[in-house]
Amino acid sequence: MNGGEAGRRRLYGRRKGHRLSARRQHLIETLLPHVAIDLAKPAPEALTTLFDPSVRSVWLEVGFGAGEHLVWQADRNRDVGLIGCEPFINGIAKVLSEIDERELGTVRLHADDARDVLAWLPQSTIDRVFVLFPDPWPKKRHKRRRLVTGETLDALARVLAPGGELRMASDIADYAAVMLGNVLRHPAFAWTATRPAHWRERPDDWPQTRYEEKARAQGRQPYFLTFRRL
Numbered sequence: 516m517n518g519g520e521a522g523r524r525r526l527y528g529r530r531k532g533h534r535l536s537a538r539r540q541h542l543i544e545t546l547l548p549h550v551a552i553d554l555a556k557p558a559p560e561a562l563t564t565l566f567d568p569s570v571r572s573v574w575l576e577v578g579f580g581a582g583e584h585l586v587w588q589a590d591r592n593r594d595v596g597l598i599g600c601e602p603f604i605n606g607i608a609k610v611l612s613e614i615d616e617r618e619l620g621t622v623r624l625h626a627d628d629a630r631d632v633l634a635w636l637p638q639s640t641i642d643r644v645f646v647l648f649p650d651p652w653p654k655k656r657h658k659r660r661r662l663v664t665g666e667t668l669d670a671l672a673r674v675l676a677p678g679g680e681l682r683m684a685s686d687i688a689d690y691a692a693v694m695l696g697n698v699l700r701h702p703a704f705a706w707t708a709t710r711p712a713h714w715r716e717r718p719d720d721w722p723q724t725r726y727e728e729k730a731r732a733q734g735r736q737p738y739f740l741t742f743r744r745l
């Protein structure tokens with residue numbers, strides 16, 4: 516489903532990059548149907564049973580790009596179920612390839628807009644959400660396409676369990692400031708920062724993605740924001 520077709524503003528850029536290798540195309544045809552979330556069916560009340568075997572906790576990554584962070588977390592937290600949303604098909608294919616090679620049985624994917632999954636998820640079922648380097652849309656006329664708005668935060672507040680964590684990052688100072696301002700204004704979240712340098716330091720359990728590496732190489736400071744769901 517295309518975001519625009521559903522009558523909402525499309526927030527992402529391209530859906531396709533270079534042509535997929537035969538192996539990755541094969542994984543899209545054979546593995547994706549097994550790990551894709553079926554949004555036509557209601558979500559199970561106990562969301563942990565979406566995974567087989569069942570997991571202790573469910574985390575959600577919105578816009579995982581090439582999936583480095585998603586795969587890193589899934590590999591190190593084998594008792595946690597990870598739901599990843601990404602409309603860029605080359606990113607989906609990359610993650611499928613990692614699922615296949617590393618035998619990651621705890622990843623479920625939605626190859627489209629994360630807002631569909633947010634609407635589908637039952638209330639208070641997610642323990643951690645990652646929104647890492649969402650598309651910055653730096654041009655003034657594109658800013659309305661930025662994902663981190665009050666509306667998105669309402670949806671995240673609904674699905675996050677009390678005490679759950681929301682992690683966000685941006686390498687664009689004005690977007691990081693807007694994100695921070697929007698979350699601080701939201702009654703459901705508290706910023707976990709303990710000192711001024713906090714938002715410049717990536718926690719140890721948060722790997723660097725290629726996107727972040729590129730931002731640093733181009734001289735941009737990444738900002739890391741962690742919030743607690745109240």
Ligand SMILES: C[S@@+](CC[C@H](N)C(=O)[O-])C[C@H]1O[C@@H](n2cnc3c(N)ncnc32)[C@H](O)[C@@H]1O
Pocket residue numbers: 526527528529577578579580581600601602603606627628629630646647648649650651662724725726727
């Ligand atoms: C700048 S990239 C960053 C990718 C990754 N998080 C990283 O740090 O490397 C932003 C990603 O968000 C995805 N995206 C944008 N809007 C989205 C939406 N509504 N739902 C899911 N993914 C989205 C884009 O397709 C893109 O891959």
